[in-house]
Amino acid sequence: MAKDMFLFWGSGSPPCWRVMIALEEKNLQGYQHKLLSFEKGEHKSNEVLDINPRGQLPAFRHGPNAINESVAACMYLEDQFKSQGNPLIPSDPAEKALAYQRSIEALTVHQKMVDIVTYNRRVPEAERHEAAVKRDKEGLGSEFGVWEGYLHKTGPYIAGKNFSMADVVFFPTLALAFRIGMKQEKFPKLSSYHNFLKERPSIKATWPQHWLQNPPTFDPLKDV
Amino acid sequence: MAKDMFLFWGSGSPPCWRVMIALEEKNLQGYQHKLLSFEKGEHKSNEVLDINPRGQLPAFRHGPNAINESVAACMYLEDQFKSQGNPLIPSDPAEKALAYQRSIEALTVHQKMVDIVTYNRRVPEAERHEAAVKRDKEGLGSEFGVWEGYLHKTGPYIAGKNFSMADVVFFPTLALAFRIGMKQEKFPKLSSYHNFLKERPSIKATWPQHWLQNPPTFDPLKDV
Numbered sequence: 001m002a003k004d005m006f007l008f009w010g011s012g013s014p015p016c017w018r019v020m021i022a023l024e025e026k027n028l029q030g031y032q033h034k035l036l037s038f039e040k041g042e043h044k045s046n047e048v049l050d051i052n053p054r055g056q057l058p059a060f061r062h063g064p065n066a067i068n069e070s071v072a073a074c075m076y077l078e079d080q081f082k083s084q085g086n087p088l089i090p091s092d093p094a095e096k097a098l099a100y101q102r103s104i105e106a107l108t109v110h111q112k113m114v115d116i117v118t119y120n121r122r123v124p125e126a127e128r129h130e131a132a133v134k135r136d137k138e139g140l141g142s143e144f145g146v147w148e149g150y151l152h153k154t155g156p157y158i159a160g161k162n163f164s165m166a167d168v169v170f171f172p173t174l175a176l177a178f179r180i181g182m183k184q185e186k187f188p189k190l191s192s193y194h195n196f197l198k199e200r201p202s203i204k205a206t207w208p209q210h211w212l213q214n215p216p217t218f219d220p221l222k223d224v
Numbered sequence: 225m226a227k228d229m230f231l232f233w234g235s236g237s238p239p240c241w242r243v244m245i246a247l248e249e250k251n252l253q254g255y256q257h258k259l260l261s262f263e264k265g266e267h268k269s270n271e272v273l274d275i276n277p278r279g280q281l282p283a284f285r286h287g288p289n290a291i292n293e294s295v296a297a298c299m300y301l302e303d304q305f306k307s308q309g310n311p312l313i314p315s316d317p318a319e320k321a322l323a324y325q326r327s328i329e330a331l332t333v334h335q336k337m338v339d340i341v342t343y344n345r346r347v348p349e350a351e352r353h354e355a356a357v358k359r360d361k362e363g364l365g366s367e368f369g370v371w372e373g374y375l376h377k378t379g380p381y382i383a384g385k386n387f388s389m390a391d392v393v394f395f396p397t398l399a400l401a402f403r404i405g406m407k408q409e410k411f412p413k414l415s416s417y418h419n420f421l422k423e424r425p426s427i428k429a430t431w432p433q434h435w436l437q438n439p440p441t442f443d444p445l446k447d448v
Contacts, residue, residue, distance in 0.1 A: 053370075065321035072324035075299070079324075080317060093304060097289035100300045104293035107331070127353045146277075 005031035008048050008059040010038050012179070012208040014110060014172035015070035016058040021168050022074040024202035027085035071103065074168050088165040098159040102150070102166035106158075109147065110173040112140045117180070117220055141224045144177065144187055151189035156196060163200070171197055179211060181219030229255035232272050232283040234262050236403070236432040238334060238396035239294035240282040245392050246298040248426035251309035295327065298392050312389040322383040326374070326390035330382075333371065334397040336364045341404070341444055365448045368401070368411055375413035380420060387424070395421050403435060405443030 005028065009016035023031055036042035036057060044055040052059035052068040060066065060073045062080070067073040078088040090096050116136050120128070147170070150158060159166035174194055178184055184191035197203055229252065233240035247255055260266035260281060268279040276283035276292040284290065284297045286304070291297040302312040314320050340360050344352070371394070374382060383390035398418055402408055408415035421427055 062317070062321065065318050067321045067325045069325055069328035072328040075328075076321055076324045079313065079320065089303065093286070094289050096303065097286065097291045097300055100296035100303075101291045101293055104296040104299075111335075124355070127356055129351045131348070132351055 002028040002031040004063045006051075006061050007031060007033040008036055008043075008051065008057055009033060010036055010043065010057045011210050012176065013038070013057055014176050015056075017172035017175075017206060017208070018070045018168050019058045019060055019073045019077075020206040021172070021202045022077045022088065022165075024205055025086045025088060025163075025168065026077050026081045028077065028081065071107065071169055074165060075103075078165060086163065088163075088168060090162060090164060095160055095162065095164070098154070099164040099166050102159040103164075103169045106166065106170040106173060109140070109143045109170070112136065112143050113173060113177055113221070116140060116224075137221070137224050140177075140221070141186075144174075144182070144190060144224070147174075148187050148189050151193055155189070156193065158193065167197065171203065177221055177224070179216055181216070181222035182224045183222075186224075226252035226255040228287045230275075230285050231255060231257040232260055232267075232275065232281055233257060234260055234267065234281045235434050236400065237262070237281055238400050239280075241396035241399075241430060241432070242294045242392050243282045243284055243297045243301075244430040245396070245426045246301045246312065246389075248429055249310045249312060249387075249392065250301050250305045252301065252305065295331065295393055298389060299327075302389060310387065312387075312392060314386055314388060319384055319386065319388070322378070323388040323390050326383040327388075327393045330390065330394040330397060333364070333367045333394070336360065336367050337397060337401055337445070340364060340448075361445070361448050364401075364445070365410075368398075368406070368414060368448070371398075372411045372413050375417055379413070380417065382417065391421065395427065401445055401448070403440055405440070405446035406448045407446075410448075 002023065005023070007016075007019060007023075009020065023029070036045070036048070038057070042048070043057045048057070048059045049055055051061050051066045054068065056068065058070055058073065059068050062076070067076050074088070089099055116133065119133055119136070147158070154160045157163050157167050158170050171194075174190060178191075178194060184194070198207075226247065229247070231240075231243060231247075233244065247253070260269070260272070262281070266272070267281045272281070272283045273279055275285050275290045278292065280292065282294055282297065283292050286300070291300050298312070313323055340357065343357055343360070371382070378384045381387050381391050382394050398414060402415075402418060408418070422431075
């Protein structure tokens with residue numbers, strides 16, 4: 001069934017991981033894929049550029065149709081395989097509203113994390129300011145605080161009582177944040193959620209291999 | 225039908241405008257709404273915070289269900305009213321893939337524009353660098369160049385031969401960019417697309433009133 005799908009991915013990249021979780025949830029195992037190395041610049045290779053002219057991962061296609069934005073790919077898979085595997089967009093209007101809301105809102109927290117992790121790569125040395133990084137870290141901490149609050153109000157999943165697209169989008173960002181230094185004890189609800197979802201088959205099956213094998217090599221979020 | 229919907233909005237705000245276009249396209253006229261002033265800080269008022277704790281516009285609810293992220297609200301409306309009005313997500317898999325892809329990808333160009341427009345508000349004076357603003361403007365110009373290329377390859381709509389969610393998300397950003405100084409002659413395909421879509425009933429009906437009445441008061445994108 002999924003033989004006509006192809007995914008270029010990088011290990012531990014939340015956008016790639018989202019697509020892999022969605023594929024598992026929709027029972028689309030057996031897709032073709034190739035693990036690439038960001039460090040070696042393989043995401044800029046011609047085979048990736050053929051699918052994703054931006055040279056970013058994931059680069060995903062279903063048959064001839066490329067869908068490289070991870071949330072777009074997940075929504076496409078849900079729409080195209082609605083009755084297969086687990087529903088990721090609930091049919092109840094209240095749950096549906098929250099699932100869409102949190103799915104898109106999760107891009108905000110993800111971007112705030114990326115801004116911190118990529119700061120030195122993005123900003124020339126002469127323009128760097130410690131105060132800016134400090135502000136960004138405070139901003140990320142507040143943002144994760146908002147999500148901690150969501151779990152207080154709803155839970156156990158990030159958009160209520162069922163696993164949904166919102167978890168597919170949000171979880172990989174949270175897992176990476178904890179991996180690169182954010183303290184679990186500062187966010188007890190998010191920590192329980194993280195430990196709970198770690199055991200979900202779709203997430204277990206796609207957990208970044210190198211995270212199991214190696215300790216993190218950097219911790220930019222240690223003071224978030 | 226749409227009497228159980230309520231929208232707080234700001235005039236000329238692309239995220240608000242997206243939701244208004246989607247409501248028109250789905251034949252959901254007659255929704256309740258209130259125009260607020262960003263200048264007066266009305267987006268931070270209690271009536272908004274009740275729906276959107278982030279104090280941002282749009283703040284939208286359908287019955288008791290709040291959906292404040294504009295793309296989430298548009299996708300919710302399409303999903304919930306699939307067979308009503310115009311379809312915004314095509315059923316053909318190739319068109320569907322492209323509609324999802326461009327819808328999410330449009331958030332990138334929007335964010336690049338916002339980063340420039342809000343630079344002085346976001347960045348304390350001591351941390352501002354002309355080189356950073358210049359780089360951001362070049363980045364936005366390249367990004368709109370990518371979209372110019374999309375219209376060369378597909379068109380006449382931004383995700384191919386039919387109006388879709390991708391236009392709902394992208395068009396308001398483009399229209400604002402032209403409004404605040406980006407030169408139409410630098411992007412001929414985008415300019416034609418803009419002039420073509422301006423006449424679409426959903427867009428005409430929701431065109432920012434103050435744009436019709438007043439010339440722009442600032443042009444931060446004049447050198448993009």
